[in-house]
Amino acid sequence: MRKSFLRxxxxxxxxxxxxxxxxxxxxxxxxxxxxAMASMFGISALLSTSDSGQELAEVLLVNxxxxxxxxxxxxxxxxxxxxxxxxxxxxxxxxxxxYYLVPPxxxxxxxxxxxxxxxxxxxxxxxxxxxxxxxxTEVEVLLRxxxxxxxxxxxxxxxxxxxxxxxxxxxxxxxxVTDASYIAGFAxxxxxxxxFVLSLFITSGYLLQSVT
Numbered sequence: 001m002r003k004s005f006l007r008x009x010x011x012x013x014x015x016x017x018x019x020x021x022x023x024x025x026x027x028x029x030x031x032x033x034x035x036a037m038a039s040m041f042g043i044s045a046l047l048s049t050s051d052s053g054q055e056l057a058e059v060l061l062v063n064x065x066x067x068x069x070x071x072x073x074x075x076x077x078x079x080x081x082x083x084x085x086x087x088x089x090x091x092x093x094x095x096x097x098x099y100y101l102v103p104p105x106x107x108x109x110x111x112x113x114x115x116x117x118x119x120x121x122x123x124x125x126x127x128x129x130x131x132x133x134x135x136x137t138e139v140e141v142l143l144r145x146x147x148x149x150x151x152x153x154x155x156x157x158x159x160x161x162x163x164x165x166x167x168x169x170x171x172x173x174x175x176x177v178t179d180a181s182y183i184a185g186f187a188x189x190x191x192x193x194x195x196f197v198l199s200l201f202i203t204s205g206y207l208l209q210s211v212t
Contacts, residue, residue: 059135060087060099065106069146076138091117
């Protein structure tokens with residue numbers, strides 16, 4: 001008697017489940033929900049990588065230390081070494097929103113001051129952070145090069161130090177490994193798992209709805 005009751009319950013549950021999964025709403029939800037989430041991720045990634053087209057302008061650098069700092073277009077193409085009076089004039093006239101000040105105790109104390117006007121930077125905060133990071137990178141590289149030059153390192157050695165090193169992934173056969181294989185190896189299991197979990201949630205929801 002008990003086995004017959006359990007078999008009857010399983011038959012009813014199987015019938016309701018098959019009737020639920022064959023509905024158009026279930027099929028559409030199972031297919032469209034992952035596609036909608038993938039579209040949202042794609043749009044978010046596109047917006048995060050896009051910018052307003054603003055580029056880094058002049059970066060004024062005032063050197064008050066004992067180390068000679070010379071402008072170098074190869075190392076820091078946007079950095080201009082100027083006097084304190086010219087930098088303050090640029091802030092007063094509004095032509096620039098900030099400048100960088102190398103204090104006399106540098107490089108003993110590795111701290112560079114960024115003097116900012118009352119209202120500065122681009123209109124968009126993300127652009128302001130991006131341009132500020134680019135400017136600080138050029139200033140840092142120029143100052144490090146200045147220390148090496150003061151120590152007597154020739155420019156040929158500096159060029160070798162500043163030349164970026166490229167890394168290429170190859171297989172055991174020596175053939176290059178493309179980024180597509182890495183992306184596919186990560187994305188395919190992730191997408192499959194996501195669709196599987198979402199289908200389980202949707203199936204459980206329809207099954208509970210059919211039972212109740």
